[in-house]
Amino acid sequence: MIIVMAPSASKKDITSVIARIKELGYTPHPIHGTTRTVIGAIGDERGKAVLQSIEPMPGVEQVVPILKPYKLASREIKSERSIIKVAPGITIGGTQLLVMAGPCSVESEAQMIETAYAVKAAGAQVLRGGAFKPRTSPYAFQGHGEKGLKILRKAGEAAKMPVVTEVMNTEEVNLVADYADIIQIGARNVQNFALLKKAGKSKRPILLKRGMMTTINETLMSAEYCLSEGSRNVILCERGIRTFEDATRNTLDISAVPVFHERTHLPVIVDPSHGTGHAQYVQPMALASVAAGADGLMIEVHPTPEKAWSDGPQSLDFAKFAELMKALSPFIAAAGKTL
């Protein structure tokens, strides 16, 4: 922390702040400038958020944090990138580009099995599908629950694909982990800390979606919640942030990919379906994500998007998904990766 004193701060104000810094267990380093004094208090600030509490003291203008607040997620702790094993022969974080594809909601067994074969044929390695659905409206389809998990598992086994699905509630973490190879925490639950902790105790890899309102550092703090409970397998997912622009459902922050890669060893994927909200923008943004260095993609695919129970406008049909995978091919190569 750096404590910036106001120009009007008295000698007594400065002395009190220095005393308080010591009391909190830090060593103060005052720098007396021409117009004001700033006081450094360097050391491991983690777990000591109370230093921030100096702000209301008389004469203090600003308290500036210096250290990054995450630790286990940081490259300072682990400089080489994490490679996470999702299933035999399927990893993420190395040179393999991981593509997860499937419908927003698990609707029926026929829909899931048809989709599983189609996305696998086009090159996807992981099947997605929602059984517990976070919907803005209580009157909208809320997902098939456990029945949906069973269908998803069955479709995954049919096509020999690992599956990923969302968990929304601490009470269902174990249930979801029984059926899924990867458990997903959705954007709206990115700061549902009870859920993060529970998921962090699971043996399954966690796919953690960035919230539409969380900064990159806050997302890493959410990952830190999982890691601090014992998990080592957190995959981050950029899926668009909320801005003033309304041409797209969210603004896909592709620059989050290099920023995450700089700050953390965890793999990073991009979801251009939620990120744009419109099927016609999914392909260019998938290509851009791979070019920016993403470790994987998550794409919504539905046999008949105009009949999807949810997220139809942003879903690709099988032909468009196959086209996307074909278009992706030279970009994957250019990025030094393989499927």
Next chain:
Amino acid sequence: MIIVMAPSASKKDITSVIARIKELGYTPHPIHGTTRTVIGAIGDERGKAVLQSIEPMPGVEQVVPILKPYKLASREIKSERSIIKVAPGITIGGTQLLVMAGPCSVESEAQMIETAYAVKAAGAQVLRGGAFKPRTSPYAFQGHGEKGLKILRKAGEAAKMPVVTEVMNTEEVNLVADYADIIQIGARNVQNFALLKKAGKSKRPILLKRGMMTTINETLMSAEYCLSEGSRNVILCERGIRTFEDATRNTLDISAVPVFHERTHLPVIVDPSHGTGHAQYVQPMALASVAAGADGLMIEVHPTPEKAWSDGPQSLDFAKFAELMKALSPFIAAAGKTL
């Protein structure tokens, strides 16, 4: 919904969309303009989000929703404002301005009892204090849990004040409802739909905080989750939204007060402590909230803000809180309310 067809849409495209609208149970009303056709599909869209799914059909440019998606929260269902009874003689939503005050975290019994007497003496009617704390960092103080609930209850009883505290997890809703008069759902959980449903089954009034990135309508949809489970007692709380401005911790959207009042019968309070993040802005924003028509305020108060375990920079000490309440007095009168 209004379906806007592209100028390039063919006759066949238009016919297909009309057929699909009928198939979904609506009556289509096409309007053929000089450059394009738009098709109205009016009726109760609630529970029929699938109409949105027409967007990917050929020739469709845009699907524009018309109806507000909430129902039980709307003034169309209940035109007069709801007055919620919090405790004997204490209501919110009528002419009584409700002030909830207390520390961010329950730290100790001494701290809570001292605070309860102080805020009551200054005019507050409800005591707040966090036992389960949503913290960005897993290394920060997470709250005393049930022990904290007991202390809060004890302090409330000592000062004869009802108490409000946050619940973060479905598994703890009943526990919190046992101790608290009002159960709070925090901004980070505003779209934790499992939690909203569970809270909606409780008999306690619910204080629902707007998320830092939820729109007013989305917040009403979250209230709708509680109402649709049976609750009739939801109090909304504006506490600042996330914007590019960094002079304040969040941007307090005071205009949400008249907008909420226009759209819903539910009472609306404002939390200028989280909304600004700095103690020196709390008083002017509290005054402004009352002038804008807020039904109540939630203010963080701590015996010694510079030693608070959380949110010290935005907490008022007892003297400043008393000063605020005194300054508030003529504004409460001007707004036609009483404490």
Next chain:
Amino acid sequence: MIIVMAPSASKKDITSVIARIKELGYTPHPIHGTTRTVIGAIGDERGKAVLQSIEPMPGVEQVVPILKPYKLASREIKSERSIIKVAPGITIGGTQLLVMAGPCSVESEAQMIETAYAVKAAGAQVLRGGAFKPRTSPYAFQGHGEKGLKILRKAGEAAKMPVVTEVMNTEEVNLVADYADIIQIGARNVQNFALLKKAGKSKRPILLKRGMMTTINETLMSAEYCLSEGSRNVILCERGIRTFEDATRNTLDISAVPVFHERTHLPVIVDPSHGTGHAQYVQPMALASVAAGADGLMIEVHPTPEKAWSDGPQSLDFAKFAELMKALSPFIAAAGKTL
């Protein structure tokens, strides 16, 4: 500035940064912590933005600015608030609450004279009306130009009111200053630095609207442009910032009022008409602005809002404006001000 070195920074990196700080004319103050070194470089950074240029040097993680970049606008230079004389007996910044009212666009002489008498009767002291109109569309009404200025002047003289109007182009600053008592710089031109400089050379008070995208500090830097050219009479105007919320045209940042008052001696008014975009929210937000300490208000008023050539949805008719002024009265008193 505080230069934060990466944990991996070598001794040579640190030495180079220290050398560069000296080269730029500052005195370096290194603080060697347990995991990293930070280097303070305190002094007047204004005019020396080059210190920021240290960021690309090897081993540097972050460069944190400490000083506020404005000087003439700051309370450090002038601690008491500025009271600006607008016309004989009319000031802003003291205990007089200044209300500017009138239509968005000057449409006709009849419209302006009728409006001038009506707003004056209701209590407004300054007449507003646009002659040069910044419109998003080149096909929309662009204003009557000099003819509009003449009408505005005439209406102001008829009702004995000073007038305020916008200038959009350096080439028209002198023309506008010939007709107007206050020259307004609109939100879209808040960083039109050429225009700010030209206006700063005018003898007229300047009404500077905050941009929908500028922070409070950037707005003060724009004011600094005017002040640095010799003007002493800049009035700041909060008129809403752009956020994700779409219930209102912009999000009126009322907390900007106390923040501006803390940082600058310049008076601050609020424009709830642009800030909300809807007539029905103007009154509650006007009340809130006065409660928050605003020095004045700017309100759009039109004889028949539904026939206004621009901004009809946010304009009050005469009856509603009179009602607003009446409702405002006890809040003005509560704020310790008079009209």
Next chain:
Amino acid sequence: MIIVMAPSASKKDITSVIARIKELGYTPHPIHGTTRTVIGAIGDERGKAVLQSIEPMPGVEQVVPILKPYKLASREIKSERSIIKVAPGITIGGTQLLVMAGPCSVESEAQMIETAYAVKAAGAQVLRGGAFKPRTSPYAFQGHGEKGLKILRKAGEAAKMPVVTEVMNTEEVNLVADYADIIQIGARNVQNFALLKKAGKSKRPILLKRGMMTTINETLMSAEYCLSEGSRNVILCERGIRTFEDATRNTLDISAVPVFHERTHLPVIVDPSHGTGHAQYVQPMALASVAAGADGLMIEVHPTPEKAWSDGPQSLDFAKFAELMKALSPFIAAAGKTL
């Protein structure tokens, strides 16, 4: 426009709105639904913004615009993409990827000539450099003005490269057009309508930067200002929008590339230097931009970024720029383009 009436609207309200629509020259199409009436008023709304003015009429809940407000910029007017000739053998908008590179500010002749040769050798086709600099602070370097234009021209001629530079003021449009092959309008002036009009009268191609808080549609309206004055050669530039994320200087909205391509025939380039603000993110975002279909790039390059007079932290040195151009090569090929 679609006028949505409130459920409480009376028959008289509806009749009045219908009458007003006719009065404004449109044909009303009422649709009477079960809970409310909506009224379509289809036709060319351009130049008739007054239809929006129906909003304040009694019983009106909402007025929803349907048509896109731009015309000359739209693909409805010109379905094939515009290819703009910048200099002999150099075009943008076709299969040639155009790279503009150079320093933020023109500092000296030596700096510019050195840079011109270096960026040309690495593959850039156009030289950039600022002579008039929009700076947040009046105390920062404001650019060399006409002297800077001369240096830029000289460097361009030395390396046989066309040059692009910013104009900030209507009074200098002709001067800048005398020296520059492309005249740039900066993000802060994107809604300086007087400047847009003046530039639109110039014979030079215009590089129009999106504002940090203008929507895609508003940016197209700004382009429409230039086009409506006669220009046919407007190049759009995405350079990042302002959001809550602070890891990057702005959030580069790469999805703007496919959205612009869908809505307009004008070419679109991306500026990852301003878009990210940090040199280390420029390369991945340049790659991503090309993958998303950008027609060109604008990159800040400086001989010694840590000594740059402006924007050093986001500038590449010669080696890093050459590395970027090399890395870009397979992505340009994958995108079906050539340098």
